[in-house]
Amino acid sequence: MKYSFSIWLSGTLAFFKKELIAIVRQPKLVLTLVAGPFAILALFGAGYKQSVDPLTAVFVIVDSGPFIDELESRTDELGDDFKFVGTVDTAGAALTEIRSGRADVAIVVPPNPVTKVRSGERAVFTILHDRLDPFEQATISLLARSTVNEINDRILQDLVTTGQGESADLAELVGETQSSLSAMRAAMEEGNTAEATQRRNDVTSSLAAIRAETSLSEAVATSVGDGVGGGEDVTTGTFGDQLNRLSDGLDSVDLSESDSLDDDIATVAALEEDAATLDETLTEFRRIPPDVIVRPLDADTEVVSAADLQVVDFYAPGVIALLIQHLGIVFGGLSLVRERARGTTEVFQVAPVRPMQILLGKYAAYLVAAAIVAGSLSLLMTRVFGVPIIGSIWLFVAIMTLLNMASLGIGFVLSSVVDTDMQAVNAALIMLLLSIFFSGFFLSLDRLTTAVRVVSWSLPITHAIDSLRDVMFRGAGVDIRTWVALGGGSVVLFALAWTLLARKLASR
Amino acid sequence: MSVDAPVSASPVADEPGDALMIRAREMSRVYHSGDGVHALDLSIPPGSIFGFIGPSGSGKTTTVRLCTGALAPTSGSVEVFGQPPSTFDAAMRSRIGYMPQLSVLYEDLSVKQNLAFFASLYGPTYSTKQRMSDMLEFVELSEHSAKRVSQTSGGMQRRLSLAAALVHEPDVVFLDEPTAGIDPVLRKKFWDRFRDLREAGKTLFVTTQYVGEAAYCDYVGVLADGRLIALDTPDGLRRLAFGGDVVDVEFKRLVDVELLDEMTEAINAASYDIRSPRTVRFVVDEASTALPALTSWLNDRSVELAQAEEFLPPYDDVFVELVNRFRDEDVGIAPGTSGRLQTTRPADLETS
Numbered sequence: 001m002k003y004s005f006s007i008w009l010s011g012t013l014a015f016f017k018k019e020l021i022a023i024v025r026q027p028k029l030v031l032t033l034v035a036g037p038f039a040i041l042a043l044f045g046a047g048y049k050q051s052v053d054p055l056t057a058v059f060v061i062v063d064s065g066p067f068i069d070e071l072e073s074r075t076d077e078l079g080d081d082f083k084f085v086g087t088v089d090t091a092g093a094a095l096t097e098i099r100s101g102r103a104d105v106a107i108v109v110p111p112n113p114v115t116k117v118r119s120g121e122r123a124v125f126t127i128l129h130d131r132l133d134p135f136e137q138a139t140i141s142l143l144a145r146s147t148v149n150e151i152n153d154r155i156l157q158d159l160v161t162t163g164q165g166e167s168a169d170l171a172e173l174v175g176e177t178q179s180s181l182s183a184m185r186a187a188m189e190e191g192n193t194a195e196a197t198q199r200r201n202d203v204t205s206s207l208a209a210i211r212a213e214t215s216l217s218e219a220v221a222t223s224v225g226d227g228v229g230g231g232e233d234v235t236t237g238t239f240g241d242q243l244n245r246l247s248d249g250l251d252s253v254d255l256s257e258s259d260s261l262d263d264d265i266a267t268v269a270a271l272e273e274d275a276a277t278l279d280e281t282l283t284e285f286r287r288i289p290p291d292v293i294v295r296p297l298d299a300d301t302e303v304v305s306a307a308d309l310q311v312v313d314f315y316a317p318g319v320i321a322l323l324i325q326h327l328g329i330v331f332g333g334l335s336l337v338r339e340r341a342r343g344t345t346e347v348f349q350v351a352p353v354r355p356m357q358i359l360l361g362k363y364a365a366y367l368v369a370a371a372i373v374a375g376s377l378s379l380l381m382t383r384v385f386g387v388p389i390i391g392s393i394w395l396f397v398a399i400m401t402l403l404n405m406a407s408l409g410i411g412f413v414l415s416s417v418v419d420t421d422m423q424a425v426n427a428a429l430i431m432l433l434l435s436i437f438f439s440g441f442f443l444s445l446d447r448l449t450t451a452v453r454v455v456s457w458s459l460p461i462t463h464a465i466d467s468l469r470d471v472m473f474r475g476a477g478v479d480i481r482t483w484v485a486l487g488g489g490s491v492v493l494f495a496l497a498w499t500l501l502a503r504k505l506a507s508r
Numbered sequence: 509m510s511v512d513a514p515v516s517a518s519p520v521a522d523e524p525g526d527a528l529m530i531r532a533r534e535m536s537r538v539y540h541s542g543d544g545v546h547a548l549d550l551s552i553p554p555g556s557i558f559g560f561i562g563p564s565g566s567g568k569t570t571t572v573r574l575c576t577g578a579l580a581p582t583s584g585s586v587e588v589f590g591q592p593p594s595t596f597d598a599a600m601r602s603r604i605g606y607m608p609q610l611s612v613l614y615e616d617l618s619v620k621q622n623l624a625f626f627a628s629l630y631g632p633t634y635s636t637k638q639r640m641s642d643m644l645e646f647v648e649l650s651e652h653s654a655k656r657v658s659q660t661s662g663g664m665q666r667r668l669s670l671a672a673a674l675v676h677e678p679d680v681v682f683l684d685e686p687t688a689g690i691d692p693v694l695r696k697k698f699w700d701r702f703r704d705l706r707e708a709g710k711t712l713f714v715t716t717q718y719v720g721e722a723a724y725c726d727y728v729g730v731l732a733d734g735r736l737i738a739l740d741t742p743d744g745l746r747r748l749a750f751g752g753d754v755v756d757v758e759f760k761r762l763v764d765v766e767l768l769d770e771m772t773e774a775i776n777a778a779s780y781d782i783r784s785p786r787t788v789r790f791v792v793d794e795a796s797t798a799l800p801a802l803t804s805w806l807n808d809r810s811v812e813l814a815q816a817e818e819f820l821p822p823y824d825d826v827f828v829e830l831v832n833r834f835r836d837e838d839v840g841i842a843p844g845t846s847g848r849l850q851t852t853r854p855a856d857l858e859t860s
Contacts, residue, residue, distance in 0.1 A: 003598040007631035014628035014635075022616040025656075343612045349578040350606040350682075351629045352598035508579055 003352060011353055015361025019335070023369045030369075034376045037323050038384075045312035045385060054083040055104035055143065060094045060128075061087055063111050071109065081143040082107075091128065098130050105129040105140060153294050160290035167286050170210055174282060177206040177246070178275040185268040188261065196255050203271075207247055239285075242278045246271055307388045307473040316387040317468035318441040324374050324400060325407040325461045326432050331366040332411020333424035336501065341421065348505060355501040359494065363408055370404045391471035395478050399467050402486035406460035409493020416500035435461045460489050529554040529680055529711040530575055534584035537570055545570050545734045547584065552713065552727065554679075557706050559725030560715040561827060567734040568715040569609055572684045575713065576606050588680060602630050605678030609685045609715075611665050613672075615658035619649055622657055623671055630676035639675070646701070647671040663690045670698065680711040687716060699724040719827040730830050737834040746821060749829040751778050753795035754819040757802065759786045760812040767811070774805045789819065 023029065059071070085103055088094050094106030106128040110116060113123035127144040131137055184199035249271045253264045285293075307313070339345050348358065378396075381387040389396055414427045437443065438456040445456050456462045463485040470476040532550040545567035552558045562568050573579040574586050577593030586592060589600065596604075613622050620640055627635040627643075644650045647667040652660060657668070666686065673681060683702075687695040699721065702712050706726070714725065722728040722742050730738040730745070738748055747753060755777075762785055772780050775798045777790040792798035795818035806813055821829075 003602070004631075007598070007602075010628045010632045010635065011630075014625050017628075018614060018617065018621070018625045021621060022614065025616040342614075343608050343610050346573070346578055346608055347606060347612050347626075348629075350576040350601060350604055351626075352601040353629050354598070 007352070008354070008357060012357040012361045015358055016365045019362050019365030020368060023365070030373065033323065033327065033373045034380070037319050037377055038380050041312055041316060041319055041381065041385065044315070045310070048311050050311070051080075052139075054081055055129075055140070056085045056102070057082040057105050057107050058085055058094055058097050058103045059087045060089070060091055060106050060108040062089060062109070081147055094128055095130075098128065104131075105144075107144075153291075156294040157290045160293050164286050164290065166213065167282055170213060171279065171282050171286075173206050173210045173213070174275060174279045177203055177210070178272060178279065180206060181268055181272045181275055185265060185272065188255070188265050188268065193255050200250065200253065200255065203246075203250055207243065207250070211243060239278070239281050242274055242281065246274050246278070249274065305473055306390050306475050309388075309473060310385075312385055313387045313473070314469075315442070316381050316385065317472055318439070318465045320374055320377055320381070320400070321403060321461050321464045321468060322432065322435060322439075322441060323377065324370055324404050325410075325435060325464075326428060327370050327373065328366065328404050328407025329411040329414065329428040329431050330425070331369070332362070332408040332497075333414045333418070333428050334411075334421050335362055335366075336412060336415035336504075337418060337421045337424045340504075345505065353505075355498055355505055359412065359498055359501060362412075363405070363494070366408055367401065367404055371401070374400050374404075387472070389472045390475035391477070395471045396468065399464050399471065399478065399482070399486065402490055403460055403464040405490035406486055406493055409490055409497055410460075412497035413493060413500060416497060416504060435459055438462070439465055441465060457485070460486055527554075528552060528587075528590075529556075530558075530586070530588050530713065531590075532575070532584065532586040535571075535574060535581045535586045536583045537574055537579055538582050543567075543734065544582075545574070545731075548736050550586075550729065550736075550739075552711065554711050555706060555709050556726040557702055557712045557714060557724065559722050559728040560713065560731060561717075561719055561722055561728060562715075562731030563831070564717065566731045568731055569684055570734075571731070572606075572682045572713065572715060576604060576682050577601075602676060603679045605673040605676065605681035607669050607673035607681070607683045607686055609688065611669055613657045613665055613668060616656065618654050618656050619660065619664070619668055620644065620653040622668060623675060626672035627675040634676045643671045643675050646674075648697075663694050666690050666698075667694075670701070674705070678710070680713065681705065683712060683714045685715050685717060687718060687721065695721070719823045722823045722827075730827060732831045732834050735834070738830050742823070745830075746823070746826050749826040750791055750821065752791045752793050753798070754821060755790045755792050755795050755798055755802070755816065756783070756819040757788050757790065757816045758814040759788075760814045762786060763788075763811065767809075771802070771805060775802045786814070 061071075082105070086097070088097060088106070091106070091108060094103070094108070097103040098106060108126040108128060110123045110125065116123045125144070125148055127140060129137075129140055131140060180199045180202035184196050184203065187193075187195035187199055249267055253267055254260060255264070257264075303309075336345075339348070378389075382389060410431065411424075411428070415424060418424050418427060434455075435441065438445075438448070438452065439459055439462045440456065441461075445453055445462070448456060463482045467478050467482045471478065528551050530550060530552040532548050535548045535550070536544065536546050538544040538546065543565070548571060550558075560568050560571065570579065574581055575588060575593060577588075577596055580594045588596075589603065591600065593600075593604075614625070617625065623640055623643060624635050627639065633639075640653075641650065644653050647670055649664060649667055649671070652664060657665060660668070666689070670683070670686060673683065687698050690698075695718070702714065702724065705712060714721075716722075722745065725742060728738075728740065728742055728745050729736055738745055740748055768780055768782075768788060771777075772790065775790070775792060777792045777798065779791045781789045781791075783789050790798070790802075799816055799818065802816060803813065
C-alpha cells in the first residue's frame with residue numbers, strides 16, 4: 001500500500017474525532033468547565049465589597065489630661081477606617097481585647113503628648129494588631145498613617161480657626177496703622193513736625209501690637225502665601241515681610257531733617273500702600289476656610305480608560321484566561337500520559353502513525369473543545385455580568401486561541417516528560433499556581449522584582465491577560481510583543497512537543 | 509519418567525531470507541536488570557501460525573516488540589519482510605497488525621468508534637461503513653457496535669482488539685496473548701479465526717500462556733527465562749520433550765524386568781518407565797512401526813497383551829518437561845541449529 005496524503009489525513013482526523021468524542025461523552029466535564037468559573041465569578045461579584053469594614057479600635061491611655069479628654073470626646077472624628085470601641089489602660093489589656101476578637105487594633109496613646117510636642121518632638125501613636133496577612137499589615141499601617149494625618153490636620157484646622165478669630169483684632173490695629181500713617185503724611189506735608197512725630201509713634205505702637213498678637217497668625221499667613229501663591233510674592237512678600245517692610249520704612253523717615261522732607265513724604269505714602277496690602281492679606285487670610293489653609297492641595301483621580309469597570313469585570317478576562325490555560329495544560333498533559341498508560345502508544349509505534357498526526361489531531365480537538373468552553377463562558381460573562389468588550393472581538397478570539405495553543409504546548413511537553421497522570425495533574429496545578437501569582441491576575445507585576453518579572457513574562461498567560469484587558473477595557477490593539485510571545489511561544493512549544501513525542505515513539 | 513533424548517530443535521532446512529516472513533539471528537534485548545531475551549534465532553515462513561509459549565516474564569512480549577519494531581535489539585538482528593522493523597516506513601508498517609497483551613481500547617468510545625479509529629490510522633479505505641460492518645460481523649460484535657467499550661465484557665473487548673489488529677488486512681499479525689482471560693469457547697473461536705487467516709495467506713505470530721494452544725499452531729517456540737529452549741512443530745515438540753513417540757503397554761499379567769529389557773531391545777525403544785504393576789511406557793522412535801513389532805514380539809513369546817497404543821502426552825506435560833529440563837540441566841539449543849524450521853507448507857501439516 002502506498003502511503004498517501006489521504007491516509008495521513010485519515011489518521012489525523014481519527015485522533016481529532018476520537019478526542020472530541022471522548023470530551024463530548026463527558027457532559028459533566030464540559031458543564032463544570034463552563035459553570036464552575038461562572039459560579040465562582042458570580043459569587044465573587046455578589047460577595048465583594050468595594051470598601052472594607054472599619055477596624056474596631058481600643059485606645060490604650062496610660063495617663064490623663066486635657067488632650068486625652070479631648071481625644072476621647074472626639075473619637076467619632078477618627079474617620080471611616082477605625083471604629084472606637086473602648087479604652088484600656090495597659091498594652092496587655094489591649095492585647096487581650098485583640099486576641100478575644102473584641103478589637104482589631106489597639107491605638108497606644110503616648111504619655112503627655114502635648115508636652116512632647118512643645119518640646120519639639122513628635123508624639124507617636126503606636127498601633128497594635130495581630131494580623132498575619134502581609135497585605136492586611138500594610139493596609140493597617142497605611143490606615144494608621146492616614147488617620148494620624150487626619151488628626152494632625154484637625155489640630156491645625158482648630159488653630160487656624162482660632163487665628164482667624166484673632167485676626168479681627170489685627171485688622172483693627174492695621175486700620176489704626178493706616179490712619180496714623182495718613183495723619184503722619186498730612187502733618188509732614190503741613191510742616192507740623194510735632195504732629196508727624198506723634199503719629200509716627202502711633203504707627204510704631206500699632207506695629208508692635210500687631211507683632212505681639214500675630215506670632216501664630218503670621219506663621220499661618222506665611223504658609224498661606226507659600227501654598228496658595230506657589231511661592232513668595234516678590235512685590236508684597238509674606239505677612240511677616242510686610243510687617244518688616246513697614247517697620248524698616250518707618251525707621252528710614254527722619255523728621256528732624258528738613259532737606260529730605262519730600263523723600264520722606266513719598267516714603268510714608270509708600271508705607272500707606274504697604275499697610276493697605278497688609279490689610280488685604282489679613283482680609284484674604286480670614287476669607288480662606290481653615291481646612292483649605294491646612295490642606296491647600298488635594299488630589300482627585302479620574303479613569304481615562306473607555307470602560308467603567310466593576311471588580312468582577314476586571315478579573316473576568318483573567319479568569320477565562322486561567323481556565324483556558326489550565327484546560328490546555330490538563331488536556332495536553334493527560335493526553336499522552338494516558339495513551340502511554342493504556343498502551344496505545346505501543347500500537348502507534350507499530351502502526352503507520354506519525355507524531356505530527358497525533359499532535360495535530362489532538363491539538364485541533366482540544367482547541368475546538370476549549371473554544372466552546374471559552375465562548376460559552378465569555379458569552380455568560382458579557383451577557384450576565386455585563387463585562388465589556390470594547391475592542392475587537394476578533395482580537396479577543398485570536399488571543400484566546402493563541403493562549404490555548406501555547407497552553408496545549410506546555411501540556412504536551414509536560415506529558416512527554418512525566419510518567420503518570422498524577423504527575424501530569426500536579427504539574428498542571430503548579431502551573432496554575434505559578435500563573436495566579438505571577439501573571440498579573442491579581443497581583444500587579446509592578447510589585448515584583450525585575451528578576452521575578454522575567455518569570456512572569458515567560459508565561460504565555462501574562463501576555464494574554466495583559467492584552468485581553470487592553471482589548472476588552474481600553475479598546476486597544478495588540479502589540480507586537482504579545483503576538484511574538486503567544487504566537488512564537490505556541491510554535492516553539494509545538495515543535496518541542498513534537499520532537500519529544502517523536503523520540504518517545506521511535507524504536508527504543 | 510526417564511527420557512534420555514536431548515532437548516533440541518528438530519532438524520531444519522536453512523531457507524533463504526526472502527522466503528521467510530520473520531527472521532531473527534542471535535537477537536537479544538537485555539534490560540538493565542539483566543532480564544530480557546537472549547540470542548533468539550527465529551525463522552518463520554509466510555502463511556503460518558507461529559505459537560510462542562512461555563511462562564509469565566519469559567520474554568514473549570519483548571520478542572513481539574522486537575519483531576514489531578517498538579524495541580530495537582541490543583545485539584543480533586531481526587527482519588520482517590526482509591527488513592529491520594525499526595527502519596520501516598509508513599507503508600511497511602501498514603503491512604503489520606498488532607494486538608497488544610493489554611486492552612488498548614478507549615472506554616469512552618463505542619465499539620464501532622474504536623474500530624473506526626484504529627481503521628482510520630491505516631487510511632480511509634479501511635474505515636468505510638461496509639468494512640466496519642464486515643469486521644464487526646467477523647468478531648461477532650455487530651449487535652454491540654453502539655455500546656461503549658466500558659459497557660462490554662472482557663471477551664468482547666478482546667474480540668474488538670482482534671478486529672482492530674486485523675481491520676487493515678495486514679500480511680503479518682502479532683498477537684500478544686490474545687486468548688488470555690477468556691473462556692474456552694471463545695478461545696476456540698479465536699483459533700478458528702487464526703486458521704482462517706492462515707488459509708488466507710497471512711502469517712500469525714501468537715504468544716500464549718495456554719500451552720494446550722500449541723496444538724493449533726504450525727510451529728511452536730518455547731521460551732523460558734528469555735531463552736528459546738525448543739522450536740518445532742507441535743508433534744515434533746512432543747517428541748523433543750520425551751525423546752521420541754510414547755507407547756503405553758498394558759499386560760494381562762505381571763511381567764519381569766528381564767522381559768522388559770529384552771522387549772526394549774527388540775523394538776528399539778529408547779527407554780521404558782513402569783507406570784503400574786502391569787503398565788509400562790516405552791519411548792520409541794516411531795510409534796507406527798514400534799507397535800506392530802511389539803505385538804508380534806509378545807505373541808511369539810505368548811505374553812498376553814491387554815492393550816498397546818500410542819500415548820500423546822498433553823502439551824502441558826511437554827512444556828513442563830522441556831522447561832524443567834532446561835532449568836535443571838541448563839541445556840539449550842545448540843547454536844547454529846536452533847530455531848530454524850522446516851519450511852514445509854503449513855497446509856500440508858497435520859495439526860492436532
